[in-house]
Amino acid sequence: MKSAKSVKVDRRSLDWRAAEILREQILSGQLVPGQRLVETALANQLEVSRGTLRAALRALSHEGLIQQVAYTKWMLPEFSQADAWELYTLRGTLEGMAARLAAEHRSEESMAILDAAFERLVAAVDSRKHTRVAEADLALHKTIVSISGHQRLIEQYRLLEQQVRHYIISSNALIMDLTQIVAEHQPIVRAIVAGEPETAERLAREHNAPEVERAAAALAHENTAAAAPEPEPEKSRAKPAARQGAAGPRESVKASA
Amino acid sequence: MKSAKSVKVDRRSLDWRAAEILREQILSGQLVPGQRLVETALANQLEVSRGTLRAALRALSHEGLIQQVAYTKWMLPEFSQADAWELYTLRGTLEGMAARLAAEHRSEESMAILDAAFERLVAAVDSRKHTRVAEADLALHKTIVSISGHQRLIEQYRLLEQQVRHYIISSNALIMDLTQIVAEHQPIVRAIVAGEPETAERLAREHNAPEVERAAAALAHENTAAAAPEPEPEKSRAKPAARQGAAGPRESVKASA
DNA sequence: GGATTGTAGATTGTCAACAATTGACTTGAC
DNA sequence: GTCAAGTCAATTGTTGACAATCTACAATCC
Numbered sequence: 001m002k003s004a005k006s007v008k009v010d011r012r013s014l015d016w017r018a019a020e021i022l023r024e025q026i027l028s029g030q031l032v033p034g035q036r037l038v039e040t041a042l043a044n045q046l047e048v049s050r051g052t053l054r055a056a057l058r059a060l061s062h063e064g065l066i067q068q069v070a071y072t073k074w075m076l077p078e079f080s081q082a083d084a085w086e087l088y089t090l091r092g093t094l095e096g097m098a099a100r101l102a103a104e105h106r107s108e109e110s111m112a113i114l115d116a117a118f119e120r121l122v123a124a125v126d127s128r129k130h131t132r133v134a135e136a137d138l139a140l141h142k143t144i145v146s147i148s149g150h151q152r153l154i155e156q157y158r159l160l161e162q163q164v165r166h167y168i169i170s171s172n173a174l175i176m177d178l179t180q181i182v183a184e185h186q187p188i189v190r191a192i193v194a195g196e197p198e199t200a201e202r203l204a205r206e207h208n209a210p211e212v213e214r215a216a217a218a219l220a221h222e223n224t225a226a227a228a229p230e231p232e233p234e235k236s237r238a239k240p241a242a243r244q245g246a247a248g249p250r251e252s253v254k255a256s257a
Numbered sequence: 258m259k260s261a262k263s264v265k266v267d268r269r270s271l272d273w274r275a276a277e278i279l280r281e282q283i284l285s286g287q288l289v290p291g292q293r294l295v296e297t298a299l300a301n302q303l304e305v306s307r308g309t310l311r312a313a314l315r316a317l318s319h320e321g322l323i324q325q326v327a328y329t330k331w332m333l334p335e336f337s338q339a340d341a342w343e344l345y346t347l348r349g350t351l352e353g354m355a356a357r358l359a360a361e362h363r364s365e366e367s368m369a370i371l372d373a374a375f376e377r378l379v380a381a382v383d384s385r386k387h388t389r390v391a392e393a394d395l396a397l398h399k400t401i402v403s404i405s406g407h408q409r410l411i412e413q414y415r416l417l418e419q420q421v422r423h424y425i426i427s428s429n430a431l432i433m434d435l436t437q438i439v440a441e442h443q444p445i446v447r448a449i450v451a452g453e454p455e456t457a458e459r460l461a462r463e464h465n466a467p468e469v470e471r472a473a474a475a476l477a478h479e480n481t482a483a484a485a486p487e488p489e490p491e492k493s494r495a496k497p498a499a500r501q502g503a504a505g506p507r508e509s510v511k512a513s514a
Numbered sequence: 515g516g517a518t519t520g521t522a523g524a525t526t527g528t529c530a531a532c533a534a535t536t537g538a539c540t541t542g543a544c
Numbered sequence: 545g546t547c548a549a550g551t552c553a554a555t556t557g558t559t560g561a562c563a564a565t566c567t568a569c570a571a572t573c574c
Contacts, residue, residue, distance in 0.1 A: 013526090015527085015528090038554090038555070039555075039556070050529085050556090052529080058315060059315070070557090071535045087409070089354075090354075090407070090413075093353075096350075151343060152344070152417075153343070156413060270556095307526090311526085330566095
């Protein structure tokens with residue numbers, strides 16, 4: 001997967017490549033939630049015209065990685081507990097569907113790919129490197145979705161996973177218990193390989209349950225503490241809008257141009 | 258829902274409005290699958306610059322309503338049976354999730370909205386107008402998703418629903434048994450109102466099963482008839498690419514400019 | 515005759531200038 | 545002192561011109 005399109009020239013448009021660079025910067029944590037993006041500065045920095053950069057920003061906003069306020073600004077989204085709840089509930093559902101499909105339509109080839117991904121996770125855990133485990137973890141989930149063969153599911157999952165990665169890195173939530181990781185994933189893989197769609201779906205969905213519950217609990221706590229009128233998680237999507245003032249103005253990309 | 262933003266001036270950007278117009282044309286069937294879209298012609302037609310129109314086309318391509326071939330053309334997607342299978346399996350999953358959430362977090366207000374949507378479906382069936390029934394049907398499903406309160410689910414469902422509508426109108430698949438419609442939806446609504454998440458999810462998902470099976474069967478038939486090597490639905494996503502030659506060149510928007 | 519190379523027209527990709535909008539700041543009346 | 549209207553700089557929205565690329569067709573070579 002590393003040297004696949006090795007020698008070919010890069011035929012993709014500039015705006016696509018600009019989007020890729022920005023995507024990389026966002027997902028690596030170089031750009032933080034709430035941060036503002038200014039078109040002219042970014043365009044100069046990437047050495048493309050403003051129009052081209054604009055197309056890239058638009059693409060990223062469709063992917064949920066940045067937000068636009070018309071005539072005013074582009075900025076990275078800030079994640080509330082409600083967002084975390086949405087992210088993980090949706091992920092549970094999509095992964096459940098993928099696991100079910102994978103168990104229904106399994107082939108020798110796809111099972112080999114799945115096994116390999118699982119073995120890489122085991123190896124990563126043995127290495128005791130948290131970053132590597134996190135990567136292998138995400139990769140295994142992505143593999144399950146991939147072997148479902150459902151193109152639209154794959155694409156939706158890709159977009160969702162990006163947001164999850166952005167959330168994880170921006171909330172320093174990559175803490176994990178290395179001793180549990182393998183035990184948590186093995187049943188899912190086994191159910192798929194064994195061709196048990198119902199079980200695979202249930203396990204894949206439940207795999208996200210701890211995060212869902214954590215977010216739901218934090219959400220409930222937020223509301224109790226703030227004496228909010230609605231206890232339902234979905235109603236309290238009001239973002240902490242004017243939080244910027246207290247922490248001082250956030251760094252802008254303008255500075256680095 | 259009709260006269261909501263009545264008197265206010267339209268503050269949205271030109272490209273947004275251009276996208277809306279094109280979206281409308283696609284979903285109403287004015288533009289057919291496989292049809293080519295030429296930037297200059299469309300720009301003249303809508304009286305916006307090419308750059309602005311381009312932004313609109315990009316937005317629609319992110320929504321899955323049109324496809325782009327870099328440096329070559331924009332065109333409406335053509336739907337295969339594999340696409341139909343994807344559309345309805347995904348819809349079943351998302352609607353199932355929505356129904357479950359709706360049953361879990363129900364409130365008086367949302368139940369009233371749900372009831373009203375169901376009643377509109379009943380009234381539409383009584384009127385015996387197929388178009389009106391189809392609209393009320395889609396609206397009821399959308400309502401269930403809406404009262405889930407899950408913003409990301411709502412947005413994903415919106416995009417998926419657009420593709421489903423495009424598929425339905427372009428494949429003349431809006432045939433339906435008016436005598437069955439109410440009986441098919443009532444149990445789902447009841448389960449939600451009764452606060453039975455598991456049942457609501459299962460029923461909502463099963464509601465899409467007939468379409469899924471029809472598509473899967475058609476897919477299997479396609480493969481058998483064409484003696485395709487792979488029997489799996491997901492493998493046969495090869496679109497009938499060079500189908501254009503046999504049926505003659507398709508009409509382009511160029512003509513109407 | 516078949517395959518390869520060159521050319522022309524059409525179409526999309528990119529850019530830099532100009533217009534419109536916003537939000538913060540200033541000014542002045544009360 | 546407070547509030548409202550006016551001003552201005554910063555930023556995004558829009559446009560038309562120019563560049564790069566693709567497809568189809570014609571010319572050429574073997």
